[in-house]
Amino acid sequence: MKIAVLGAGAWGTALAIAAAPRHDVLLWARDAAQVQALQAERRNRRYLDEVALPAALRITARHAEALAFARDGLTVVATPMAALREQLGLLQRLDEGRGALWLCKGFEAGSGALGHEIARELRPGAPAGVLSGPSFALEVARGQPTALVAASTDAALAETAVAAFHSDALRVYTSTDTVGVEVGGAVKNVLAIATGILDGLAAMGRPGAPGLNARAALVTRGLAEMTRLGVALGARADTFMGLSGLGDLVLTATGDLSRNRRVGLGLAQGQSLAQVVASLGHVAEGVLTAPTVLARAVRLGVEMPITAGVVAVLQGQLSPTRVMQQLMSRDARAES
Numbered sequence: 001m002k003i004a005v006l007g008a009g010a011w012g013t014a015l016a017i018a019a020a021p022r023h024d025v026l027l028w029a030r031d032a033a034q035v036q037a038l039q040a041e042r043r044n045r046r047y048l049d050e051v052a053l054p055a056a057l058r059i060t061a062r063h064a065e066a067l068a069f070a071r072d073g074l075t076v077v078a079t080p081m082a083a084l085r086e087q088l089g090l091l092q093r094l095d096e097g098r099g100a101l102w103l104c105k106g107f108e109a110g111s112g113a114l115g116h117e118i119a120r121e122l123r124p125g126a127p128a129g130v131l132s133g134p135s136f137a138l139e140v141a142r143g144q145p146t147a148l149v150a151a152s153t154d155a156a157l158a159e160t161a162v163a164a165f166h167s168d169a170l171r172v173y174t175s176t177d178t179v180g181v182e183v184g185g186a187v188k189n190v191l192a193i194a195t196g197i198l199d200g201l202a203a204m205g206r207p208g209a210p211g212l213n214a215r216a217a218l219v220t221r222g223l224a225e226m227t228r229l230g231v232a233l234g235a236r237a238d239t240f241m242g243l244s245g246l247g248d249l250v251l252t253a254t255g256d257l258s259r260n261r262r263v264g265l266g267l268a269q270g271q272s273l274a275q276v277v278a279s280l281g282h283v284a285e286g287v288l289t290a291p292t293v294l295a296r297a298v299r300l301g302v303e304m305p306i307t308a309g310v311v312a313v314l315q316g317q318l319s320p321t322r323v324m325q326q327l328m329s330r331d332a333r334a335e336s
Contacts, residue, residue, distance in 0.1 A: 002026070002073030003164055004066045006087055008034065008059070010047035010137035010282065011103050012078025017141045018170055020054040024073075027059045028066035035061040047282070051141040067094050074101065074164050076131070080283045081106035085118050092123045099127030099157040101150065105185030106285045107292040114182045114233075127154035129178060131161055132185040133243040134251035136258075140170065147171040149243045151181035173243065180239030183230035187307070188249040189260045189286030190293055191222035194310050195253035196264020197320045204268075210324060218306065218327075219253055224336075225304045229293070232300045260286035267313055268320045290314055305330065 001023045005016045008029035016027040029035045038044060042053045053059075060066055067075070067090065077087045081104040091100055100123075102115050113121070119128035129152025140146050150161035150172055158174040166172040175181055198210050198218055226249070227240040239245055252258045263284050266276035277287065290311050297304045309323035318326070 001160075001164055002070045003076065004028065004070035004073070005076045005078050006063075006066055007078030007080075007083075007103075008038065008044060008047075009078060009080070010044075011135075011140075012076070013044045013048050013053075014051075014137035014141040015076065015078065015103070015131075015165065016057055017048075017051060017054060018143070018167065019165055020057040022167065023164060025057055026066055026069045027057060028063060029059065029061055030063075032061040035059055048138060048141050051138070063090070064094075067091060071095060071098065074160050075099070077102040077104070080104055081108060081115075081285060081288070084108070084115055085122065088119055088122045092126070097126055099129075099152075099154060099160070101129050101131050101152075101157070101161055103131055104285070105132060105182075105189060106289040107186055107296065109288055109292055112292045112296050114179070114186070116178045116182060127157040128152065129154065129157050129161070130182055130185070131165070131172075132181050132248065133173075134247040136251070136255060138257060143169045145169055145171075147173065147243055147247070149173045149175050149181055151175040151178045151244070153178060175239065175242075175244075177236045177239045179233055180230050180235030181244040183233060183235055184226060184240055184242075184245035184248055186285075186289050187222075187226040187229060187293055188245075188252050189284070190290045190307050190310050191219070191226070191249055192252040192258050192260035193264040193267075193284075193286045193290065193314075194218060194222065194306050196258075196261035196266075197268045197310075197313065198264070198324065199261070200265040200268025201320060201324060203265075214324075215254075219249060222253075222306050223249060225302075225306055228302050229297050229300070229304060232302050233296075259284040263287060264310075264320075273314055273316075286310075287314060 003025045005012045005027045038059045133148035150158045152158045162172045202210050294311050312318040
């Protein structure tokens with residue numbers, strides 16, 4: 001199978017590495033200088049320095065070449081959410097009916113749209129879907145066991161994703177609930193910032209500081225927020241108990257490789273948002289997604305107090321300590 005991966009960040013590179021031993025894979029990077037370095041060194045020094053690129057993996061900076069490459073195979077958009085509209089628009093002009101998967105997790109800034117909503121606007125009727133789930137790019141690139149979910153209302157596209165990426169180390173499930181899978185992937189990044197904030201406060205060791213009990217409560221109530229928003233947008237509630245909901249939330253909220261969790265840790269330690277983001281060197285989608293998630297929730301009448309607290313901290317309206325105090329002082333109520 002021919003697979004074009006559009007975007008040579010950590011996740012796009014990791015999936016290209018995983019698929020290259022079994023398929024004909026072309027990895028596209030926007031920056032010609034980066035492509036030259038990837039070709040010469042056979043490593044992605046910026047994002048996945050410790051993993052060598054397979055000899056068979058092709059790399060290009062020519063976007064037209066990448067779009068034409070997988071005409072009869074699979075096109076995977078591996079850019080951040082901010083570039084998804086651009087990539088789907090370019091694909092539409094080249095080939096109206098070709099299917100495409102994306103890897104980004106978030107709501108589009110400004111429009112508040114999820115990936116499937118952007119695809120429906122730009123490419124109505126074309127097969128589209130998302131590949132998501134609990135996955136740190138470095139572990140996938142290393143060949144460590146990982147499970148993902150390919151979600152699409154087009155069964156053929158979902159099965160193509162399975163054929164492309166399912167292997168001994170990478171298990172790919174399928175789902176028809178694109179909405180649920182996308183909401184889970186987007187909101188878990190916001191909740192990971194919240195958990196990072198809590199863990200950062202816990203590390204200070206002050207009297208009454210939150211601990212593991214509080215973390216468990218935050219993750220659980222965060223899952224409830226995620227589910228409420230997803231159901232309001234048309235998702236199935238049971239999707240949030242799966243890989244792209246609970247699974248991705250647990251990984252991103254507790255894993256040391258989580259950039260969004262590191263944002264929360266930095267904020268709790270007194271760093272400014274600009275300082276934290278600059279120190280990452282990578283995109284932390286939760287920072288961009290949080291205000292958009294909250295805006296959509298408000299329009300739908302969905303209560304998301306943890307998300308609202310994260311937005312207040314990111315925008316400098318409340319301190320991390322004050323937000324945690326507010327969450328704990330909310331009125332008692334039935335759990336569900």
